[in-house]
Amino acid sequence: xxxxxxxxxxxxxxxxxxxxxxxxxxxxxxxxxxxxxxxxxxxxxxxxxxxxxxxxxxxxxxxxxxxxxxxxxxxxxxxxxxxxxxxxxxxxxxxxxxxxxxxxxxxxxxxxxxxxxxxxxxxxxxxxxxxxxxxxxxxxxxxxxxxxxxxxxxxxxxxxxxxxxxxxxxxxxxxxxxxxxxxxxxxxxxxxxxxxxxxxxxxxxxxxxxxxxxxxxxxxxxxxxxxxxxxxxxxxxxxxxxxxxxxxxxxxxxxxxxxxxxxxxxxxxxxxxxxxxxxxxxxxxxxxxxxxxxxxxxxxxxxxxxxxxxx
Amino acid sequence: xxxxxxxxxxxxxxxxxxxxxxxxxxxxxxxxxxxxxxxxxxxxxxxxxxxxxxxxxxxxxxxxxxxxxxxxxxxxxxxxxxxxxxxxxxxxxxxxxxxxxxxxxxxxxxxxxxxxxxxxxxxxxxxxxxxxxxxxxxxxxxxxxxxxxxxxxxxxxxxxxxxxxxxxxxxxxxxxxxxxxxxxxxxxxxxxxxxxxxxxxxxxxxxxxxxxxxxxxxxxxxxxxxxxxxxxxxxxxxxxxxxxxxxxxxxxxxxxxxxxxxxxxxxxxxxxxxxxxxxxxxxxxxxxxxxxxxxxxxxxxxxxxxxxxxxxxxxxxxxxxxxxxxxx
Numbered sequence: 201x202x203x204x205x206x207x208x209x210x211x212x213x214x215x216x217x218x219x220x221x222x223x224x225x226x227x228x229x230x231x232x233x234x235x236x237x238x239x240x241x242x243x244x245x246x247x248x249x250x251x252x253x254x255x256x257x258x259x260x261x262x263x264x265x266x267x268x269x270x271x272x273x274x275x276x277x278x279x280x281x282x283x284x285x286x287x288x289x290x291x292x293x294x295x296x297x298x299x300x301x302x303x304x305x306x307x308x309x310x311x312x313x314x315x316x317x318x319x320x321x322x323x324x325x326x327x328x329x330x331x332x333x334x335x336x337x338x339x340x341x342x343x344x345x346x347x348x349x350x351x352x353x354x355x356x357x358x359x360x361x362x363x364x365x366x367x368x369x370x371x372x373x374x375x376x377x378x379x380x381x382x383x384x385x386x387x388x389x390x391x392x393x394x395x396x397x398x399x400x401x402x403x404x405x406x407x408x409x410x411x412x413x414x415x416x417x418x419x420x421x422x423x424x425x426x427x428x429x430x431x432x433x434x435x436x437x438x439x440x441x442x443x444x445x446x447x448x449x450x451x452x453x454x455x456x457x458x459x460x461x462x463x464x465x466x467x468x469x470x471x472x473x474x475x476x477x478x479x480x481x482x483x484x485x486x487x488x489x490x491x492x493x494x495x496x497x498x499x500x501x502x503x504x505x506x507x508x509x510x511x
Numbered sequence: 512x513x514x515x516x517x518x519x520x521x522x523x524x525x526x527x528x529x530x531x532x533x534x535x536x537x538x539x540x541x542x543x544x545x546x547x548x549x550x551x552x553x554x555x556x557x558x559x560x561x562x563x564x565x566x567x568x569x570x571x572x573x574x575x576x577x578x579x580x581x582x583x584x585x586x587x588x589x590x591x592x593x594x595x596x597x598x599x600x601x602x603x604x605x606x607x608x609x610x611x612x613x614x615x616x617x618x619x620x621x622x623x624x625x626x627x628x629x630x631x632x633x634x635x636x637x638x639x640x641x642x643x644x645x646x647x648x649x650x651x652x653x654x655x656x657x658x659x660x661x662x663x664x665x666x667x668x669x670x671x672x673x674x675x676x677x678x679x680x681x682x683x684x685x686x687x688x689x690x691x692x693x694x695x696x697x698x699x700x701x702x703x704x705x706x707x708x709x710x711x712x713x714x715x716x717x718x719x720x721x722x723x724x725x726x727x728x729x730x731x732x733x734x735x736x737x738x739x740x741x742x743x744x745x746x747x748x749x750x751x752x753x754x755x756x757x758x759x760x761x762x763x764x765x766x767x768x769x770x771x772x773x774x775x776x777x778x779x780x781x782x783x784x785x786x787x788x789x790x791x792x793x794x795x796x797x798x799x800x801x802x803x804x805x806x807x808x809x810x811x812x813x814x815x816x817x818x819x820x821x822x823x824x825x826x827x828x829x830x831x832x833x834x835x836x837x838x839x
Contacts, residue, residue, distance in 0.1 A: 308818035311771045313575075317758060318814035325807020438635055451629050486643025494622060494636035501627035 203447050203463035206496070210467055214474040223477050228352045230473060235357040237469035240265075240415045242360045242462060244436050245443040246367045247411030249461045252444050253371065254404040255384035255453025256312040260301060261412040261440060263323035265431030268294050268416025270327075273336030273426030280339040287417055294413025295406050297323070302402030320437070331428040338424050346422035356418055363411070368458040370407075380404055384453025412436075442493050443468055448500060467492075522780040524819070525767045529783050532790040539797040546674075550681065556789035557680035558583075558738040558745070562756060563763035563785035564691050564778060565734030568727040570764050573707040573773030574623065574630035576728065578637035579735040579760055582615055583753030585641045586739035588653045591748040596656035604661070608736045615641070616732025620725035630728075638757070645750065653748050665744015680741045687734065691778045703727060707773020762809065763788050766816045788812075 211226065218225040244261050251258045268290040275286035297319065304315040348355045371377035379400045382390040391397050412431075419430050431437075441451075446464030449456020471492065475485050533549070542548035562579055569576040586608050593607065594600045619637055623630045664683065668676040694700045705713045706723050714720050742752055761771075767784030769776025791812065795805055 304814055308814065309821035310814055310817040313771055314765055314813055314817045318810040321806045321810030325804045325810065328803035328806065329801065442635070445632055451631055481647055483643045483646035486639045487647065490636040490639030490643065494628060494633055497628045497632045498622065498626040
């Protein structure tokens with residue numbers, strides 16, 4: 201996978217740059233930093249991979265993350281006994297939003313871009329109307345999820361990898377997973393082959409929303425409370441799409457996978473960590489991120505050209 | 512003989528929506544009982560309508576331009592910094608702004624056509640680059656100031672014989688709209704729609720697909736620059752002027768019945784979509800819906816519009832199928 205070659209190259213270049221600056225990139229703190237950054241983006245991007253492979257798109261994840269963090273934190277409101285209900289309720293809300301996304305796309309036949317943008321705007325209106333800042337609180341016991349680690353590896357990162365492995369297995373080893381690729385490749389052909397295309401799209405959106413919900417729950421655990429704009433401030437909607445595309449997925453659908461996406465996530469997280477170590481202006485990060493995104497996708501397109509495949 | 516106005520497919524619904532909204536406005540607020548109220552609405556809407564027209568060119572040819580919002584912000588910040596309050600700087604800065612719009616459009620278009628990167632990704636990357644660059648350059652707070660003669664375009668008015676004082680922005684908007692309609696009626700405009708519909712057919716017919724795509728992005732960039740000039744005059748300088756405008760422009764285009772993915776829809780409908788959106792926001796304001804719910808309403812509206820468009824087409828097809836056996 202090209203994306204992992206790029207990751208290794210980035211780690212080498214980054215290590216040298218940080219070393220010249222008088223620091224160490226890949227010490228325990230650095231690894232911890234990269235993994236922690238990867239956890240949230242990884243969850244969202246794995247979900248995004250499913251919808252993108254299916255030929256769809258989800259622009260609503262960023263607001264959904266904020267909403268789920270609030271639902272979890274407000275339900276728990278500091279009580280240890282309410283942890284499970286909080287998590288379950290947050291995931292239920294996420295699944296419901298995913299269901300709405302999927303149904304608007306399949307039943308109302310709205311373009312995925314517009315459908316999920318519309319749902320994002322609705323969520324945003326709700327958040328702006330009801331919240332001015334952080335709300336709810338998470339019991340100390342639940343904060344273990346955000347801060348505990350096994351050796352240098354955060355528990356949450358392990359959980360994220362476990363979920364990613366599950367997603368990989370689902371997409372590559374099960375019938376509904378193959379259907380995602382079939383629908384993304386050519387929806388008409390898939391339909392004529394007997395695939396229930398609408399069901400496949402709805403499932404992809406529900407799973408994607410569930411992952412965003414998990415990301416929200418994790419962020420609530422780390423922050424100690426729910427925050428309405430925790431997802432949008434980090435730009436998880438566009439960032440997750442960027443990670444998926446960096447991982448080699450085609451926005452038109454039918455191509456890509458969880459493994460590539462994780463590579464994309466690690467590249468973005470490593471870039472951020474390097475910039476932090478170098479104390480680079482935060483706004484410069486955006487510029488570099490934009491350039492990296494364009495260059496990476498251009499390289500994929502070029503490779504496709506030279507390998508003689510036409511689209 | 513009945514005269515039927517020649518409207519492109521899908522234009523009628525948005526015009527109906529627009530008329531309903533305008534009538535509703537007249538009932539909702541006393542300001543809209545006379546032309547001045549509507550003129551003010553047009554003035555307010557001009558930047559978004561111009562942006563929507565630019566976005567239309569890109570969308571109808573099968574692409575996205577997500578960079579227009581941050582381009583507007585960048586243009587306003589650049590204008591304030593370069594003019595720094597001096598009237599003498601107005602004209603060359605306007606030239607620089609339009610040139611910068613062309614440049615951004617060219618870069619978007621060249622990467623899309625030459626490097627074969629999907630326009631969604633290209634313009635998303637451009638959005639990140641422009642946003643970052645603006646903040647990097649300004650350190651978070653825009654510096655400098657606009658000159659009075661620069662702000663005339665956004666807030667000033669000229670005396671027109673019959674109508675009285677007409678805002679500059681409305682005149683500019685009309686000029687852009689007329690230009691866009693003439694362009695779309697011409698051969699180049701028609702081919703642009705064909706590119707969005709079936710790129711290969713255009714290529715096989717000898718059309719210059721790449722050049723047309725490039726043109727669409729350049730037009731979008733230059734119109735974003737124009738919108739920025741109006742918006743800066745109207746609203747002033749901040750680092751948030753352009754925020755979310757790209758999605759608003761796409762919403763407007765879709766509201767006008769233009770198909771995402773390209774190949775269908777008229778530029779007048781896209782402009783009407785933008786105007787409807789602004790009229791809707793004014794109406795919500797008058798009725799007392801808070802600003803926070805504005806985006807929720809926008810969300811519901813665009814989903815409804817797109818669903819209606821999809822099902823409208825489906826129903827028409829079903830009707831034709833049923834009618835077909837009756838034909839000899």
